[in-house]
Amino acid sequence: MYDLTKVTLENEMDLVLAHKRSMKLAEIAGLSLSSQTTFATAVSEVARNTIDNGKNGCLTLGISDEKKRSIVACIKDDNLNDPRNKEGLNYAKRLVDKLSIFTEQAENAIELYQYVPNGDRISIQQLDQWRSIFRNEPPVSPYDEIKRKSEQLKELAEKIKQSEDHYRMLTDNIPLMMFSLDSEGKITYINKWMLDYFGLSVDELNKIDHSALVHYEDRPAEQTIRAIVEKEESMKAEWRVRNQSGHFLWHLVYMSPIIKAGASTEWFGFLVDIHAQKTLEQTLRDNRQLKEAQQQLEYNIRELNRSNEELQQFAFVASHDLQEPLRKVIFYSDYFQSKLGAQLDQKSTAYLKGMMDASHRMRILIKDLLAFSQVDKKALELKPVHLETIMNEAISDYEVVIKEKQAVVTVAALPVIEGDGTMLLRLFENLLSNGLKYSRDSVSPVITINAAIKNEVVLIEFRDNGIGFEEEFLPKMFTLFQRLHGKDKFAGTGLGLAICRKIAEMHKGSITAKSHLNNGSSFFVSLPLKQNQ
Amino acid sequence: MTRRSGILLVDDDREDQFIFCDAMNSVDNAQPVHTETNGVDALRYLSSKEHQHLPCVILADLNMPKMTGSELLKQVKINNNLKHIPVVIYTTSVNEMERQACLGLGAHAYITKPLTYSQSIEVAQMIARLCRELQGREGFH
Numbered sequence: 001m002y003d004l005t006k007v008t009l010e011n012e013m014d015l016v017l018a019h020k021r022s023m024k025l026a027e028i029a030g031l032s033l034s035s036q037t038t039f040a041t042a043v044s045e046v047a048r049n050t051i052d053n054g055k056n057g058c059l060t061l062g063i064s065d066e067k068k069r070s071i072v073a074c075i076k077d078d079n080l081n082d083p084r085n086k087e088g089l090n091y092a093k094r095l096v097d098k099l100s101i102f103t104e105q106a107e108n109a110i111e112l113y114q115y116v117p118n119g120d121r122i123s124i125q126q127l128d129q130w131r132s133i134f135r136n137e138p139p140v141s142p143y144d145e146i147k148r149k150s151e152q153l154k155e156l157a158e159k160i161k162q163s164e165d166h167y168r169m170l171t172d173n174i175p176l177m178m179f180s181l182d183s184e185g186k187i188t189y190i191n192k193w194m195l196d197y198f199g200l201s202v203d204e205l206n207k208i209d210h211s212a213l214v215h216y217e218d219r220p221a222e223q224t225i226r227a228i229v230e231k232e233e234s235m236k237a238e239w240r241v242r243n244q245s246g247h248f249l250w251h252l253v254y255m256s257p258i259i260k261a262g263a264s265t266e267w268f269g270f271l272v273d274i275h276a277q278k279t280l281e282q283t284l285r286d287n288r289q290l291k292e293a294q295q296q297l298e299y300n301i302r303e304l305n306r307s308n309e310e311l312q313q314f315a316f317v318a319s320h321d322l323q324e325p326l327r328k329v330i331f332y333s334d335y336f337q338s339k340l341g342a343q344l345d346q347k348s349t350a351y352l353k354g355m356m357d358a359s360h361r362m363r364i365l366i367k368d369l370l371a372f373s374q375v376d377k378k379a380l381e382l383k384p385v386h387l388e389t390i391m392n393e394a395i396s397d398y399e400v401v402i403k404e405k406q407a408v409v410t411v412a413a414l415p416v417i418e419g420d421g422t423m424l425l426r427l428f429e430n431l432l433s434n435g436l437k438y439s440r441d442s443v444s445p446v447i448t449i450n451a452a453i454k455n456e457v458v459l460i461e462f463r464d465n466g467i468g469f470e471e472e473f474l475p476k477m478f479t480l481f482q483r484l485h486g487k488d489k490f491a492g493t494g495l496g497l498a499i500c501r502k503i504a505e506m507h508k509g510s511i512t513a514k515s516h517l518n519n520g521s522s523f524f525v526s527l528p529l530k531q532n533q
Numbered sequence: 534m535t536r537r538s539g540i541l542l543v544d545d546d547r548e549d550q551f552i553f554c555d556a557m558n559s560v561d562n563a564q565p566v567h568t569e570t571n572g573v574d575a576l577r578y579l580s581s582k583e584h585q586h587l588p589c590v591i592l593a594d595l596n597m598p599k600m601t602g603s604e605l606l607k608q609v610k611i612n613n614n615l616k617h618i619p620v621v622i623y624t625t626s627v628n629e630m631e632r633q634a635c636l637g638l639g640a641h642a643y644i645t646k647p648l649t650y651s652q653s654i655e656v657a658q659m660i661a662r663l664c665r666e667l668q669g670r671e672g673f674h
Binding site: 328330422 | 625648
């Protein structure tokens with residue numbers, strides 16, 4: 001059905017209007033005067049029932065959309081089934097060509113049909129004209145006028161509501177947080193996205209301190225929205241904004257005033273999630289920095305290796321070349337003493353002895369330095385090495401000292417490991433010589449060598465009953481030229497333990513020690529059984 | 534075959550030359566010492582036609598300019614005229630690998646240079662004794 005006009009059915013005045021408009025419809029549809037009267041009477045009968053007994057009554061007049069055109073009056077009434085209507089309906093039924101009653105679900109309506117001769121000629125354009133006839137018809141009474149105005153208002157309100165719904169639907173469907181502010185900076189509207197993000201309604205948002213929603217590193221100079229609004233300039237910024245679970249995500253925040261002449265300025269704004277983009281940017285930046293740092297590090301390592309190599313080269317060359325003249329100094333002092341010693345007085349003999357002692361010390365120092373530089377230079381020659389054999393070799397190298405000092409050396413069973421035999425011999429010799437050297441006066445050295453295997457690593461302990469050391473010196477002990485004692489008391493260069501550490505580390509092992517002053521020491525060497533692990 | 538006599542000392546260190554010669558002069562059965570300062574000159578001396586007498590023993594330092602002691606040793610050992618002359622390596626190096634390498638190349642002995650006067654005498658005595666033994670074995674030709 002094509003609707004042309006509507007009349008709400010509330011009182012007697014409406015009944016008059018319903019009658020008049022039904023007459024008019026029948027008239028413009030070209031029905032005879034009697035037919036006009038008949039149709040209008042039938043409509044009035046049904047309308048009266050609705051006004052008297054019905055609920056939310058409303059009459060709609062129009063043209064049927066069937067092929068055989070009729071003028072139609074549709075009366076909606078939520079209380080259609082009232083038994084008191086029956087008589088009126090029967091009467092109306094006799095007056096019109098067709099009367100249909102719908103009482104299904106929400107739709108309770110009666111439709112009255114009056115056929116229009118040659119009705120198939122009525123065009124859509126004509127219907128538009130007829131609609132404007134009804135709209136522009138002068139009101140029949142002040143009541144009619146008021147009613148029309150009120151209907152227009154209702155229609156307008158409906159349109160506004162539709163438009164608002166449409167607008168809301170739009171803002172809610174664009175994945176953007178949108179909001180509006182009044183001229184005071186008070187939030188007047190937020191869309192669904194914003195509500196979901198902050199978990200706060202407009203009222204709640206207006207109550208809190210907004211700066212708390214922005215990451216402290218990103219907060220603008222203006223402390224409040226009001227301060228921003230007072231500048232009356234649009235703003236755009238990238239801030240980390242806190243969501244309702246407390247996470248700060250990067251957003252582009254935009255706010256712009258809408259200035260209307262004669263009206264207070266309103267503000268419109270939105271927040272776009274740019275977190276992914278920001279994170280990516282940051283990651284790329286971090287990667288770049290990381291790469292630069294890595295390059296710098298690689299460069300430093302190369303430089304360090306180079307300077308290390310140079311240093312080793314230097315140590316080797318220096319110690320090697322220093323040996324020659326020193327050997328001559330030692331030889332000639334000895335030569336001097338052998339040939340002319342008998343002719344020297346006591347003082348001269350003492351001077352010569354001092355010179356010879358010093359040159360001997362220097363020789364040992366150079367020898368150790370050379371050994372240290374060679375330890376690093378040499379690549380490990382890995383072979384299965386029976387540590388017990390190596391240990392016995394080291395002991396036999398020190399046989400003279402052991403006898404001299406009446407030392408007792410006990411060795412537990414030692415395993416076969418993968419390693420460089422020559423280096424491990426030097427390691428054992430150094431530790432053994434330490435144990436023999438740092439003995440207490442008038443106490444014969446007792447050196448016990450134990451071993452235990454755990455997690456594919458052998459831990460060898462060299463325990464002695466010597467003078468020991470204060471453990472606070474432990475970190476220094478394994479570094480170059482560290483001596484804990486004066487050379488008048490114990491000869492040495494301070495290189496022995498540094499060499500030990502180097503050899504242990506080259507075997508992917510380690511060395512440490514434990515001691516109490518005057519109560520012996522234990523040196524622990526751990527060496528993996530296999531090198532390729 | 535010519536009769537061999539004396540010692541060829543090849544060492545670029547003049548002091549070591551002096552020390553050895555001085556020690557040699559102090560021992561019984563002292564042998565004459567001819568000195569050269571590098572392997573190239575030593576080979577030239579050994580192959581010179583005017584030189585009638587080859588040395589009993591060659592005493593060679595390792596670290597020398599132009600030709601090292603071990604290279605000289607190699608050259609001597611592949612030369613049919615010279616290969617029977619014992620080459621004694623006379624060096625400051627105590628490197629075991631170097632020692633093994635030299636003995637592998639056919640060195641007669643590997644002696645570390647003396648640190649004391651008495652050691653120098655021992656070295657000289659040993660070399661003199663070696664010469665005497667070789668001379669006694671060869672006799673006169």
